[in-house]
Amino acid sequence: MKTMKRSLLNAFVYTLMLGANASYAQSEPRIGVTIYKYDDNFMMLMRKEMNKEMANFSHLKWFMNDAQNSQVKQLKQIETLLKHQVNVLAVNIVHANESKTIVEKAKLSNVPVVFFNRSSDNQALESYDKAYFVSSDPKEAGRIQGELIAKVWKSNPDFDLNKDGKLQFVLLKGEPSDVSAERSQAVVESLNQQGVQAEEIYSDTARWRRTLARNKMNEWLVENRAAEIEVVISNNDEMAIGALDALNAHEKRLPIFGIDALPETLALMKKGEIAGTVLNDSSAQAKAVVKLVSNLAQGKPALKDTQWESHSSKTIYLPHIGIDKENLGQFLP
Template identity: 35%
Template sequence: MKNIKKNIIVFILISVVFIFIWYIYNNASSKVGYKTDLPKVGAAIYKYDDEFMSYILNSMEDESYGKVALNVNDSQNDQNIQLRQVDEMISNGVRAIAINLVDPKAAQIVINKAKAWDLPVIFFNKEPESSVLNSYNKAWFVGTDSKEAGILQGKMIVDLWNQNKSKWDKNHDGKLSYVLLKGEPGHPDAEARSKYALDEIKKAGIPVEKLDEATAMWDAAKAKDKMDAWISKFNNKIEFVISNNDVMALGAIDSLEKAGYLSGNKFIPVVGIDAIPAAIKKIKEGKMVGTVLNDANSQGKAIIDLVANVAKGKNIFSGTSWRGNSDKSVRIHYVIIIKDNVDEAEQAYK
């Protein structure tokens, strides 16, 4: 009799422990979004150590909780690695793919792979050619309009130059003498940002003199090296540094600061694009004059909202505030950021 009672007590205790563990597991899994009934989604970032892309990735991971089981890959800036990752996603049974291409020209290969399995694809950040996007009815793009970034950067430069011309026009010749830091060669964002920024300056009637331009691959260290060389070559002739993104702008600022060019009469204005937190800090310190907010948080949210819908077989915009354009895109608008409105950028990255 005693053994029977002991066995019953042991059984009850084991049952209680099991129920407790089951309860904790299910509550924890619901909080972090890993329920087994969530559709699997594969994603790839062209390289994890791109600072701006890291903010999009953070937003995607936050937004995915409770919506999809998201598995993200680092493509290490190698298109062959990324294509193998796409194959692995497909073999692992994903219901949709979200991909930040290493090379936009590889979009057709990705579409061919997805199309063979009837899988939806959301491209983001790096935009495929429109003909490629239109070749598959389950392909879309989430990103920005590179032209808009350049236009707004140009307008910002015009306003800042007109307000500070007496201090910044060092030789008083009326010309804006600039150096330009470009992203990777042939990249649509780099080309559009450069062209439209300069077009806006010229359109405003400001004469310009290009001292030099150089490719720095969106990288701070490469930009610092370019800026070091320009300081040595042009001495006091540089009146403006225009950068295709904030990371390169920060590299230029590092160079200028060490050479004593960010104070007094030697001050050289620097502008970028993205409004990443490190750049906002420099603007607040008066070491950078402006940037253009590239809203990583909204982009990450849009990517997950759309990929979650298509993975569940719903209309792509069902239950979202996003609206598609005729070119099968969702565009997130840019915002000019200067010292007066840095709080807008801080809020976007909060």
């Protein structure tokens, strides 16, 4: 009997605690964040910046989640966050083709959702008046990368190894997605617009990852046309560094260009091992995401008290900057 009374008392106390916690939780706006992969180098930088910005909004409750590059895991995280009645979702999506599913879940709960950094489906965004996207314009990234390559190419005649006046390149792509495709197309178009004749020797996807890029570059360096490669173009810095690893293993030097301006890349540029990169501003993106979701969580318009202009009613793009040896010093710590 004593055991039963004790159990009932414990259950009663636990219920009171739950009620108190629920009441407390509901008094402060809650924001659910899910990031596609914590150990992605760019997302590590962005998450660090987001945490700094979150400190300015200590009256809000933040729930951070690592999807570990699993769309299944991310969808479960979103379901759990919605079940616990978050006021807004911030989603760094694993796969863009699941945007519609996530938007539908958010819409059903009448919860705003801000996708960030990784591309989302435009139709999904347009289907919900409380869906937004914060990132950088992939076409702009490719265009600036092309301008950077053209500038370096024209000022270094020795890069034209076969002296045919053409830039023979290999291209490391991210994923079979809009972002990768747009960066890839834009960089080649930009080279042509700068008066540089460009010829692709090899191209393939390495899914934004250093190890896969290293493996792919190793394959290309033993192919029949390996000797024709003059420049390495990469959709991001991680893959650019992977290509550098492969070139070093083969004791070869070629100009390499990436996108993101990771600290490691800037250090390699200082040593002359990477020729250029494009700043994909993790700090600016983090500030924009945190400000938008904090506004929405408090029932304010998404862009209230911000300096960012919406590319459309749904999208905010942060600008890129090309970096080579001439302006590298501005970006080094």
